[in-house]
Amino acid sequence: MKPLLRWLLDTVLPPTCLACETPVEKEGQFCVPCFKAANFVSAPVCRCCGVPLPFAAASGTLLKCEPCTQSAPAFTQARAALRYDEMAKRMILALKYADHTEVVNGLAELMRRPGEPLLQAANILVPVPLHPARLRARRYNQAALLAIQLARLTGRPLGLDALLRHRETAPLEGLDRAARSAELQGAIAVRTDAQVRDKRVLLIDDVMTSGATANECARVLLEAGARRVDVLTAARVADPRFDGLALA
Ligand SMILES: [Zn+2]
Ligand SMILES: [Zn+2]
Structure with missing residues (x-):
């Protein structure tokens, strides 16, 4: 505007x-x-993927969720501001389909607290990419809007086009782990290795559901020579196994 x-x-x-x-x-x-x-993500969370854990943590113990214990994701840590519920869904829809800069700014502000240590240590903020066809239809990559605002707020460097999406992927909801990674195979790539080599990358997205997309982004970034990859999202599905809310 x-x-x-x-x-x-x-x-x-x-x-x-x-x-x-x-x-x-x-x-x-x-x-x-x-x-x-508002359903803010609060402790205890998995120290790796940041999923809220349903049981109370023994004080001082760092816990890991079951999936992370069984097979660690490619990213080191993921954190989110809100649990994905009807309210978070409304805000994120406003990001996707309308010119609601106040929602971008508000969500970026909410992401700063859980993301503080990750933002501080990041060498580059990189949004999860959207396929160009989908970007045209939607006008905005909501992950990019959040990354731009977080870069503004924190002064961290921005790598808006560090990742690109070669092809559109089918919705991942309802697929098991193996099917998700098969669907994502080859969909996301690093534009130039030099942009991320030896860097600590902080991936930015609006919602994290199973973590499969973030995991694939982290995998290609590490392959391109990134030192470490973390993830910061506005919202996350609290328990991907019981993902009752359709992601529009
Ligand atoms: Zn976990
Ligand atoms: Zn209100």
């Missing part, structure tokens, strides 16, 4: 809550009821 038009709209319309139409004081905030209803 043109700055002038944006300014005019902002002047006429007060900023609204990240998740509903209630007017709020500042752009990128929740209204009070939505803040109370």
Whole structure:
């Protein structure tokens, strides 16, 4: 949107809550009821993939979820701000299909707290890529919007086009682990190895479901010589085995 038009709209319309139409004081905030209803990811989480664990952690113990214990993902750590629920879904849909910069800014702000150590240590922020055809249809790569805003907020370098998607992949929901990695095989590539070589990469995405896409991105980044790959998302499905919410 043109700055002038944006300014005019902002002047006429007060900023609204990240998740509903209630007017709020500042752009990128929740209204009070939505803040109370927001499902923030809280401890205990898997120290590797960041999935909220259903049982209370013994104090001081670092826990790993069952899938990470059985086979560690290619990324080192993944963290998220919110559990993926109906509210998170509404916010993320707003990112995908409309010009809602306040949602981008609000979500990026929410991602800073769980992502702080990963953001601090990252040499480059890289969004999970969208296939060009899908990008045209949607107009935005929501992962890129979040990465741009996080780079602005933290001053970390941005690698917007470090990864590219060669082909579209079918929805991964409902597929088992082997079928997911077969579907992703060859779909994602590193544009130039030099951009990521010896770097600590922080992958940015809107939602993490099974982690299969993030895992494939991490795998190709490490193959290209990245030193370490972590993942930061706005939301994550709390238990991918019980993924009842369709990802639109
Ligand atoms: Zn609200
Ligand atoms: Zn895990």
